[in-house]
Amino acid sequence: MKCLKVLGVVVGVAALLGLGIILGHFVIPKGADPLAPSVSASQDLDLEILETVVGQLDASRIRENLRELSREPHLASSPRDEALVQLLLQRWRDPESGLDSAGTSTYEVLLSFPSQEQPNRVAIVAPTGDILFSCRQSEENLTGEQAGPDVVPPYAAYAPSGTPQGLLVYANWGTEEDFKELQTQGIQLNGTIALTRYGGVGRGAKAVNAAKYQVAGVLVYTDPADINDGHSLPNETFPHSWRLPPSGVERGSYYEYFGDPLTPYLPANPSSFRLDPATASGFPPIPTQPIGFEDAKVLLCNLQGPSAPAAWQGSLGCDYKLGPGFQPGGAFASSQVNLSVHNTLELRNSSNVLGIIRGAVEPDRYVLYGNHRDSWVHGAVDPSSGTAVLLEVSRVLGTLLKKGTWRPRRSIVFASWGAEEFGLIGSTEFTEEFFSKLQERTVAYINVDISVFANASLRVQGTPPVQSVVFSAAKQIPAPGPSRLSIYDNWIRYSNYSSPVYGLVPRLGSLGAGSDYAPFIHFLGISSMDIAYTYDKSKTSARIYPTYHTAFDTFGYVDKFVDPGFSSHRAVAQTAGSVLLRLSDSLFLPLNVSDYSETLRSFLKSAQQDLGALLEQHSISLGPLVTAVEKFEEAAIALDQNISALQKATPNPLQVRMLNDQLMLLERTFLNPRAFPEERYYSHVLWAPRTSSVVTFPGLANACSRAMNTGLGSAAWAEVQRQLSIVVAALEGAAATLRPVDDL
Amino acid sequence: MKCLKVLGVVVGVAALLGLGIILGHFVIPKGADPLAPSVSASQDLDLEILETVVGQLDASRIRENLRELSREPHLASSPRDEALVQLLLQRWRDPESGLDSAGTSTYEVLLSFPSQEQPNRVAIVAPTGDILFSCRQSEENLTGEQAGPDVVPPYAAYAPSGTPQGLLVYANWGTEEDFKELQTQGIQLNGTIALTRYGGVGRGAKAVNAAKYQVAGVLVYTDPADINDGHSLPNETFPHSWRLPPSGVERGSYYEYFGDPLTPYLPANPSSFRLDPATASGFPPIPTQPIGFEDAKVLLCNLQGPSAPAAWQGSLGCDYKLGPGFQPGGAFASSQVNLSVHNTLELRNSSNVLGIIRGAVEPDRYVLYGNHRDSWVHGAVDPSSGTAVLLEVSRVLGTLLKKGTWRPRRSIVFASWGAEEFGLIGSTEFTEEFFSKLQERTVAYINVDISVFANASLRVQGTPPVQSVVFSAAKQIPAPGPSRLSIYDNWIRYSNYSSPVYGLVPRLGSLGAGSDYAPFIHFLGISSMDIAYTYDKSKTSARIYPTYHTAFDTFGYVDKFVDPGFSSHRAVAQTAGSVLLRLSDSLFLPLNVSDYSETLRSFLKSAQQDLGALLEQHSISLGPLVTAVEKFEEAAIALDQNISALQKATPNPLQVRMLNDQLMLLERTFLNPRAFPEERYYSHVLWAPRTSSVVTFPGLANACSRAMNTGLGSAAWAEVQRQLSIVVAALEGAAATLRPVDDL
Known part of the structure; x- marks a missing residue:
């Protein structure tokens, strides 16, 4: 009996001990222990944290960010661009809401600027040499923001200097086919100045194509048909609507490649080998200048010659003729167009700003989220609407980080790229400098450049593996506006297709080279995406938002016309933030390679x-x-x-x-x-x-x-x-x- | 009392349970559990296993492997080469000593063979057209192994067909400088046949250089000074010693690049794009043929003209003259040399054999260990001495694997490459086919081609990160012979230098493109090494082992002269096996990048x-x-x-x-x-x-x-x-x- 009792106790003791061993071994999470305190190798996406982040992203803070970012023009390498570098560093080093670390990397890159002493000029010159008409040299100062020393006059960056003069021809988009058509029609192109409209082909290609036909100079304008749904009167356009005013001119880079033009495949460090600018390729071969449609109308509506094909006609209110030269009976009979371009190439310092949140479990896996910082003028939409969102996303995550509430599984790298407008230069130099490291370790690149083109719908471009994570994020965030739909359900209404695998789904666009994702996807092979809110294509045929790259892209423009209330900005912040967190925190990467x-x-x-x-x-x-x-x-x-x-x-x-x-x-x-x-x-x-x-x-x-x-x-x-x-x-x-x- | 007792029991139960929990949590190894049975994420190199492997590598088994591998000639794509594919598969699929899996991958590659119908011929032709002398068309049958349909006659693979005839000149190594020297000396080169000796420059380069001087054909021979320390008599050479007999001819590929010539950068699958052989680059531009020094002596010792420079002289027992043409008083006065080459290019199937041991912990990390299989004739030294070692290493590891004693931390991939002799073709096609996978995942590539050149010392070529693991292995294995030194201590006696970091250490050579490591290091950037035993350079100035690429490189040659007892073979197997195991099993990779x-x-x-x-x-x-x-x-x-x-x-x-x-x-x-x-x-x-x-x-x-x-x-x-x-x-x-x- 006693023996039995002892045996029972022994058995009991053993059973309890065994139970304990089993509990200790199996119930306490496995991966947790060998790692640092509060870090578990099985750390997965925390849906509560995700909800917190999405919930804390604040439209009014985005609005305030945008006001500050777009307060002054901040052309690449300008003092204001440098001031914004400091602003970003300050935000990312904030003790309450900053990141683990932040710093800059600076490259010496070749930019192109118009001369301040000799402004570029487009003029109609009579056979006597008298100037009969001159195009505006700056946009009309409609809101008090279009004048001043920091507003760079409209120009075609990287177009060579020169003062060609010749008869004017109209060449539609300036595609190869367009010039071929002119030739077919018997239009003499040799020595002419070709007036082209934006669209159809890249900026630089217009001059490249023109030069093949011995054209001497190129003008480029934005037709109201292509940007304003045909409207062109002052009272129909900004500041009375979001439409492009008659004096508005799209600036832009006319360089054909991307990256610093003098250091292809090499980071543009001061000591790097540089090509001789005289022999570097990719620059427009002939002088080129953009003008507003107000001026284009004077030129185009006075042309002589056969009527242009129907597809070449626009909304300037006259029949577009091909030229060459002006109507014999008109004010400009026998006159030529003189184009004076005085752009200069300059080596300038341009900085990227990088901010890092160290991953808790896999610090050597990077989720990159970036946008460029530089603008042509105030750049409220392009790029500050994206940077305003970037700063809000980094503030919310930084706050959780500094509070000790959260640390991502993988590292997050925020980036503010320099000199994008000149050809994705900052991001490209970054990929050249850290080629191996980035290629080994980067999970994905998220780009939010222009975050809000308009208020209608989400628009995402990306490679197939990111589709599922974008869809997951978009399904759990309400769309702005009264619809009560999710961003996903709203999106599918505007852009969809029938997938053989999934049925009807929103259409993910493919990535060209329109923003800083280009070097990541094309050069490094990193799965990338570009996220924005955009317009209803059934309601406008605008090529892009109307004040793109003009001095009218201001805070007031955004606040009044593009996104009053900033709810679309918040929607983009929520989508991008959710995608970012899913990529950084999910145990299994949410990249659906199938x-x-x-x-x-x-x-x-x-x-x-x-x-x-x-x-x-x-x-x-x-x-x-x-x-x-x-x-x-x-x-x-x-x-x-x-x-x-x-x-x-x-x-x-x-x-x-x-x-x-x-x-x-x-x-x-x-x-x-x-x-x-x-x-x-x-x-x-x-x-x-x-x-x-x-x-x-x-x-x-x-x-x-x-x-x-x-x-x-x-x-x-x-x-x-x-x-x-x-x-x-x-x-x-x-x-x-x-x-x-x-x-x- | 009862309460207290109950309390005591409760406390006891709790304490026991707690103890159990603590034991279960802390005592059972942490990393072990989440993985499959008997696999621990912290699995490290097991020194006992290492000792077992090194100890079980058996010289007599290597000898038997070699006897079988070199029993018949096994030129790339020949029936015997195919039979050896089956032999490898059988070994690697052996239920007692095989690997987890084994298979082949076959490519369709461009090889070059001499015509069987029209043998290549080198003859001295009198002005009458009479043939005064012909070089041998095959090597002398000294051991009964140099005749037969499978012994490919000496030829220069990829040399074009053609029958040039002209005066003979002597052009030393056939370097650019050599032809320049001839020109300086006023020797007319146009239309001549240039006799060159092996050395100084790659095979193909001799014809490339010659063609620049309008030379019409090239002969290449091995001077006894360069291979036999001057000895050339029949009774001084094989089968009486390891030296090259007078009729011996070094075959070889004269293709200038590596990989299949028709599919650069693409795997040579049947459907792959192929260059037109007529326009593919890298082939010798003019007919070329190698000959033995027995025949070279007849040609060279009858030349007229000025004496060749001292550095051009060799050991054929006469004063080497430059030509052009033969001595006027001699038997060949006014005669020319006629070279008839009838090589053909053929698309052939060539296979790699791959054998895999799956890694227990990190199966996606590969340690590759390979050698080519194809030979020029019997290829006992080149490459079968390496394959004999490869098979013994895989047998010992396979046996441990099949017994359940061991499984490596990382995956091990054994490879037997095809068509190396024609230009590293099998290995290069493999790197082209699996470029991404290999670049992502390969830890290192170990090459053991010719495992034993001679008996004196270890010789390793590799990139710096592999030095430390080779040294570690070499320090723990005894050198063959009576010295009682380690392989390391023996090595340092033969080849050393004073490292600024380590002091006196053996010298690791750098990797050229002499064997299948080339695509791994140069194309994929994988840390690579080539391991062999070699001769005492103070005792011989031979370029390489004397019967290299001849029909005298037989089992008997190895057994009698190169490595009687096969102790050097075992030493190489032990070194390579130890390096392999250290790379596959060490928790921290033994690659010292610093x-x-x-x-x-x-x-x-x-x-x-x-x-x-x-x-x-x-x-x-x-x-x-x-x-x-x-x-x-x-x-x-x-x-x-x-x-x-x-x-x-x-x-x-x-x-x-x-x-x-x-x-x-x-x-x-x-x-x-x-x-x-x-x-x-x-x-x-x-x-x-x-x-x-x-x-x-x-x-x-x-x-x-x-x-x-x-x-x-x-x-x-x-x-x-x-x-x-x-x-x-x-x-x-x-x-x-x-x-x-x-x-x-």
């Missing part, structure tokens, strides 16, 4: 439908491409299954890391720095520039188009085959990285 | 001493390079301290992984695919080919040398500045990856 399958399938389908027969004629088979796409799809599906299984189990930290590495690095596998040697920086075989209208793999599309349009014959078709093999190799290589890691 | 500092410092010193004054004359400052090297050094020191601190603490699995990623990827940061666009595959800014004699950064050295030697003036000096900036950017980028990961 969404690339849909893109590949669609590119393949286009190739088959639009190029298949042609390729067959030249004995080029799309079979290997079909196989490669299938391999990618299969590997992506298997990976998705692997993720699901792992999420249901209790994965160890390394299993999660290995899987996340596959997700993070998938975008990198599409890079081939040798695929398009003539396209500076562009290495992504899926998103390089496509000149063909066939929406397929760009190398294949472009090579086909060249082979069809040139007489190069078999060499050109060999290049088609080579480009096809490059894509096939990239897809097969990508699929190989998605397969189980121990399967070679 | 050893790069010594290389950079030494390159910098050479640049300062040998180029500094010259650069200063052209206003090019080495200051930025000094700063960059200093930054690298500082970052490397700080990283080393970080590693030490982490090793003393209890790092969590992710901290170890993050650090290891920095170590693994350092080599990658030196890659710049745009640095040397004219050098196919070469992207490593520290190890690209250097034509200048200044041992410094190759881009800088080469650009300086070109600027000095050409009249290009400022453009050439701009290129020097550009190359300097490329190196500076690479070093700064490398340093950035070594700094703390949250420091941008």
Whole structure:
């Protein structure tokens, strides 16, 4: 009996001890212990923190940020641009709401400015030499903000100096086809000044195309048809509406590439090798100057010659003629246009500002969130609407950080880029300087440049892996306005398509090179996105918001017309903030690489439908491409299954890391720095520039188009085959990285 | 009392439970649990396993492997080469000693073979057309192994077909300087046949240089001075010694690049784009044929003309004259040499064999260990001595694996490459096919091609990060022979230098492009090494082991002369096996990246001493390079301290992984695919080919040398500045990856 009792006690003791051991071992979270206090390797997105962040983003603070940021013009490298560098540093070093650290990196870059002593001039000159008419040299001072020494006069950055004079012709957009059309119509182009309108082709391309036809100088204006839905009267335009006033001129960079023009592929440190500016490529070959439609009307409505084609007509209230020269009966009969450009190239210091929140668990994984800081004039919309949002997102996160409430799993890097307007210079130099580090470690790049074009709907451009995280964020945030819809449900009303995988979903746009995401996606292969609120395309056909790059893009313009109440700004802040947090904090990276399958399938389908027969004629088979796409799809599906299984189990930290590495690095596998040697920086075989209208793999599309349009014959078709093999190799290589890691 | 008792029981229960919880939480190893059974995230190198592996590597098994591997000639893509693919698969799939999986990947590659119908021929032809002398068309059958249909006759692979005939000249090594010297001496080269000796310059370069002087054909022979320490008599040579017999001819690839010639940068899959062989570059421009010194003597000792310079003389027992043509009084007076080459280019299937051991903890980290399989004839030394070792290492590891005794932390990939002799083709195609995957995940590449050149000492070529792991391995293995020294202590006796950091250490050679490591280091930036046992350079001046690429490189040759007893083979197996296991199993990767500092410092010193004054004359400052090297050094020191601190603490699995990623990827940061666009595959800014004699950064050295030697003036000096900036950017980028990961 006693024995039994003792035995019972012993058994009990053992059982309790065993239970304790089991509890201690299994119930106390596993990953937690080996790491620093309060840090767990299994740290996942905290939905409460997410809700807090989204809830704390404040429209009125964004408004105040914008007021301050756009108070003065802040052209790249100007004193006010430098002052804003200090403002950013101060915010990011704030003891209450700052980040872990903040600093600047400064590059010496080639910028282009108009001469202050010799203003650029466009004039109509009579045969006598008398000046019959001069275009405005600055915009009309409508709100008291369009005058002053810091308002840079309208100019075409990087256009060469020169004073060509000749008969005026009208050349529509200035595309190659446009000049060909003029030639076909028998218009003498040699020595003329070509008036072109914005649109159709990049700024720099207009002068490049013109020069091929011996045109001597180029003018560029914005037609009211393209920006104001045809309206052009002073009382219909700003400050009476958001429309572009008659004197408004779009400034811009006419440089054809991006990055500092003198240091391609090298960071523009003071000691870096620099090209000789005289031999550097990508600058417009002939003098070029932008003008307002008020002045363009005087020039265009007095032209002689045949009427321009219907598609070339605009809203200046006259029949657009082609020229050359002015009507014989008119005030400018026999007169020429004289263009005097006195731009200078200058090496200037331009800074990026970087602010960092150190990751608690994986500090070597970076989520980047950036925007440029420099503007053409006050830049309230472009770029300060984005920077105002950036500062609010960083304030809310910084406050949680400083309070000790939160630290992200991965590192977050905020960036304010310099000299974007001149050609994405600050961001490009950054990617050149930290190429290896960024390529190894960056999870994604979020760009919010112009955060609000208008009030209607979210608009996101990005590569397929970011679609799902953007959708997740957009579904949980209410859209501004009375609709009570989510941002996602509102978005789908404005822009949607029927996905073969998901059914009707909002349409994610693809990334060109319009803002600082370009070097990240094209040069480094980092999954990237650009987030904004935009207009209802059924209500306006404006190319972009009307005061873009003019002196009318002011705080008052935003406050009164673009986003009164700043609710769209807040919506963008909430979306970008939510995406940022999901990327930085989720245990499993919310990058859905299998969404690339849909893109590949669609590119393949286009190739088959639009190029298949042609390729067959030249004995080029799309079979290997079909196989490669299938391999990618299969590997992506298997990976998705692997993720699901792992999420249901209790994965160890390394299993999660290995899987996340596959997700993070998938975008990198599409890079081939040798695929398009003539396209500076562009290495992504899926998103390089496509000149063909066939929406397929760009190398294949472009090579086909060249082979069809040139007489190069078999060499050109060999290049088609080579480009096809490059894509096939990239897809097969990508699929190989998605397969189980121990399967070679 | 009862209450107290109950209380006591409750307290006891609680205490026991608590004790259990504490035990369960703290005593059961932390990292172990979240992973699969018997796998711990903190799994480190097990010294007992290491000892077991090193101890089980067996000389007699290596000997038996070699006997089987070299039993028949196994030229790339031949039936015997295919049979060896099956042998490897069978070994690696063996249920008792195989790996987790094994498979092949096959490429369709361009090889070059002599015609069987029209054998290549070298003859002396009298003015009458009579053939006065013909060179041997095959080697003398000394051991019964030099005849038969599978012994490929001596030829220069990729040399074009053709039947040039002309006067003979002697052109030493066939370097550019050699032909210049002939020209200076007034020797008419136009239309001649140039006899050259192996050495001084690559095989293909001889024909390239000759063609620039209108030479019509090239002969190449091995001078006894260069291979046999002057000995040339039949009774002094194989089979009486290890020396090259008079009829022996070195075969080889005369292709100037590496990889499949028709698919640069693309895997040679059947559907891949292929260059037109007629326009592909890198082939010798004129017919070329190698001959034995027995025949070379007849040609060379009958030449007329001035005596060749002293440095051009060899050991054929006559005064070497320059020609052109034969002595007027001799048997060949007025005769010419006729060279008939009938090589054909053929697309052939060539396979790699891959065998994998899955890593237990980090299966996505690969340690690669490979050698080629194809030989010119029996290839006992080259490459079967390496494959014999490879098979023994994989057998020992496979046996432990199959027994369940061991599984590596990281994955191990064994590789048997195809078609190396034609230009590293199998390995290069592999790196092209799996570019992204390998670049992301490969820890290091170990190459053991010829494992034993001779019996004296270890010889390792590699990049600096592998030095420490090779030294660690070499210190713990006894050297073969009676010395009782370690391999390390024996090595230091034969090849050493005084390191500023470590004092006297063995000298690690640098990696050229002599074997399959080339695509791994130059194209992918993977830390690589080549391990072998070699001869005592104080006892022989032989270029390489004497029967290299001849039909005399047989099992008997190895067994009798190269490594009787196979103890050097075992020493190489032990060294390579130990290095492999240390790389696959160590918790912290044994890659000492700070050893790069010594290389950079030494390159910098050479640049300062040998180029500094010259650069200063052209206003090019080495200051930025000094700063960059200093930054690298500082970052490397700080990283080393970080590693030490982490090793003393209890790092969590992710901290170890993050650090290891920095170590693994350092080599990658030196890659710049745009640095040397004219050098196919070469992207490593520290190890690209250097034509200048200044041992410094190759881009800088080469650009300086070109600027000095050409009249290009400022453009050439701009290129020097550009190359300097490329190196500076690479070093700064490398340093950035070594700094703390949250420091941008």
